[in-house]
Amino acid sequence: MTASQLHIAVLAFPFGSHAAPLLTLVQKISPFLPSNSIFSFFNTSNSNTSIFSKAPNPENIKIYNVSDGVKQGNDTPIGCEAIQVFIQSTPTNFEKSMKEAEEEIGVKFSCIISDAFLWFCCDFAKKMNVPWIAFWTAGSCSLSVHLYTDLIRSNEETLLKIPGFSTSLRISDMPQEVVAHNLEGGFPSLLYNMALNLHKADGVVLNSFEELDPKINNDLKSKLQKVLNIGPLVLQSLKKVISDVNSDESGCIKWLDKQNEKSVVYLSFGTVTTLPPNEIVAIAEALEAKRVPFIWSLKDNGVKILPKGFLERTNEFGKIVSWAPQLEILAHSSVGVFVTHCGWNSILESISYGVPMICRPSFGDQKLNSRMVENVWQIGLQIEGGNFTKSGTISTLDTFCNEDKGKVLRQNVEGLKEKALEAVKPNGSSTENFKVLVELIKFHKPT
Template identity: 50%
Template sequence: MAYTDQPTPDSHVAVLAFPFGTHAAPLLSVTRRLASASPTTLFSFFNTSQSNSSLSFPSDLLPSNVRVHDVSDGVPEGYVFSGRPQEAIELFLAAAPDNFRKEIASAENGAGKKVTCLLTDAFFWFASDMAAEMKATWVAFWTAGPNSLSVHLYTDLIRESARVKDMEETLGFISGMEKIRVKDTQEGVVFGNLDSVFSTTLHKMGLALPRAHAVFINSFEELDPTFTTNLRSEFKRYLNIGPLALLSSASQSDTTPVDDPHGCLAWMEKQGTASVAYISFGTVMTPPPGELVAIAEGLESSKVPFVWSLKEKNMVQLPEGFLERTREQGMVVPWAPQVELLKHEATGVFVTHCGWNSVLESVSGGVPMICRPFFGDQRLNGRAVEAVWEIGMTIIDGVFTRDGFEKCLDGVLVQDDGKKMKGNAKKLREQAHQAVSTKGSSVENFKRLLEAVMDTLN
């Protein structure tokens, strides 16, 4: 057993990143922290060149004991994409085991150190077998929340127990999911294509994870204590080490300038407390044109101040004259400093797709949400926001209409229900900050994670 102040001097950790969506960045963030805490351990970070190029590798933020390696994306030379959803992911996953093995062997030769731990995205269920072959430990990072992790862990039980035709049925036979309905679960669990490469991967992952030396997630114990207790009974080690956004901001100097190219924060300083609607649907998803129009019309008719992060290519979908007419009311920008906006006192509501990172950043800022989920775990997260934590509401009828959006804005920003949401969000914010404080639950769990990564198989 190795501890923070006594790292194993010859240990070598292979970090395997999933190069799609927002998976690689948080794994890199955790790797940086582990490398700083154990400076004589080598961390080899494996990711596709395209994903690596999208990550930030400034020399002052990347410890000298982290080495970045490119792995093939699995696309055969001359391959022509057919346009099927998830095609790039399928090609990558099919080739990933062999490609990772090849690059790990090369890194071992270059460093003169055998890998003692595979630290991977949890998607890589095959890392269990790889670790056994290499006589290394396997530590898995689930980048989303405990609700979606539980669905994948109990997929077989859900398929056996849930009546798929009754989409309103709750999953009360799973601890912590008493208010979650069948229709809230991810595609490929009980509906959709159960045999797709991605669905099969997640199913295999759920079966493999109990064999991991440790499973850790970007959350904090106090957010879902029932899940924490239950998942601890399922895994050898189950560790909440977040919210990562709070840890990242805490590690930055007060003098570090915030990247805010469009002046969002300066504009926010002129707004009233808890008055502004911040709107963003992440880096992957954009609502269809009709819903973009409905959002714009709802904002304009409600007169609610707003900051809307919207890709430039989608701004042409906005109603004619909208930008000019609302110039004093709000701003539409191609990118916004989300974490900073969500902790600003002027922000009153976050209109979101409910990706896990966004939800956790809103919780960390104490900001209620209006949820418009699209796919994957977003429905689960939206349901938790509305029915479990009671810190927001799902958009009326599941899609944006002008009147529906106006009612939601009024419900959160003005009505008594909104005041209750704000109070609940504030309590969770305090618990999140406590978790990442000295001797907080997430700080203590990070120490246990470092111990797990430093462990060697005898």
């Protein structure tokens, strides 16, 4: 251990699809740092177990469990209540674990990388005199609306004109935290404080590529010190995804091999979103009526809601699995459209493999993402009426199966796919931004 050794503190937000992309970022950075560099990864026990159980833990990543705020003997909260309890325990839970890590390893922290939600890292970094790098796990569009929270809340118009956006936005497109009644507590407060303090970060990293939202990115660059789009991170593992046949325990890829090119509808709504029973029934009725080939990632409790006899009647042209290898499916030439909740990871994956989308957003940034998919990037459609009905689902599927509109959407998403591939090439924008990020992490601030 030497005084010049890099010791990077990594602070995760342990809910939704946040901690896993942060770990992916760390794993991508690691080979470009000196061999004796070490990462201390701070996260709750449950979240650490979830993300580290899927792959061997590299020796240079030390795992630390921070308190989730749940007192011993109390029932474990779920959903919004769990987030609330965790927020109440921050930042002291991180401070305690970070002190322990420095004592155990014997090297002071040289840099802090955190989920952007954890805005208080600006105070940690200032006190330690080290760089703070904030990782925004969603797109530049949703980051922008958070930075314009005050403007949005002061606007009484039905349609909002936000700098950088080429289309007007509706209040209903906004993440609930931006327009919450009270910004003084809980999750809305966490995100509002992030918006107020993110300019203090030495770099803000996004899992996206500049060419997707150039005007929004230019506006962000006028407000933040460094805006570094380094994605899509999924494209870094493209070869592995396509060749990894061992991950097809569900048999999805073998099934897809027997289907016609761009004929299959793939349906998945993430790990958090649960559709109402009537919408699950509506999807099933539409798929059966259309007799369109489909793969549907649906948990057992959703399967129980399906119309009686549906599985038997659709067995020849449909496949339902409790878990689907999403990347391998989207990369397959038989897949023609992705029916999605519009989480950011799913959108990036869909763009990366050139698959247009049918959007049914639920919460968070999903409604804004859906608006961008349909109105700005024009690579998909929002489901008619915002909820699945039999007639609306059939109508939307018809657009992709029979009409010229579907061809245009496919051409547009193929165009973005090419731009994404260019961004991660040796001299691409994301690769150049990644080089800047590595230098930021290596930089020792003068004492």
